[in-house]
């Protein structure tokens with residue numbers, strides 16, 4: 001994630017520890033994938049208690065952009081910034097492959113440079129990527145246009161083929177596929193770079209509006 005922003009997007013980026021307690025001075029928070037606390041109990045269940053979490057919730061509530069990828073998405077559901085939960089893949093095995101996705105909603109600050117309905121190839125690498133929410137929640141996600149990405153071939157059993165959702169306000173995006181691993185053709189796809197460019201475009205648009 002760090003190198004995707006620094007080298008591919010060529011923007012300023014700083015890595016901060018989960019032991020920090022403030023996000024003051026940052027314009028966006030990007031929570032990367034991985035295995036926080038070894039995925040013990042459940043992915044993200046222990047990360048929920050990290051020192052940085054209250055600051056992250058405050059940051060999101062202040063309408064700042066928050067992106068959670070893979071384990072980042074799992075943490076966002078655990079801390080309640082996004083609805084639903086990520087269960088074990090239906091196959092009960094870890095899946096690592098490039099997946100075709102559909103951009104369902106291109107009117108978010110994360111996706112405004114994609115076309116609606118565009119098919120993009122983005123890698124997945126997870127054991128617990130099977131998105132679940134109940135029917136009432138799913139109806140709410142649909143009616144608020146919170147479903148941003150769906151899988152074309154649903155590799156993990158996610159309900160409604162969901163690969164990524166936003167919160168109601170639209171400033172928090174969680175997604176299991178890894179856009180930061182698709183920022184150069186040598187990686188197999190550069191279609192993830194568009195997501196970071198979209199955040200930048202929205203951010204610069206906001207600045208222009210304020211000035």
Ligand SMILES: NC(=O)CC[C@H](N)C(=O)O
Pocket residue numbers: 032033034035036039043069070071072125126127128129
């Ligand atoms: N790439 C990742 O972030 C792995 C996610 C996660 N901890 C899982 O296997 O489900």
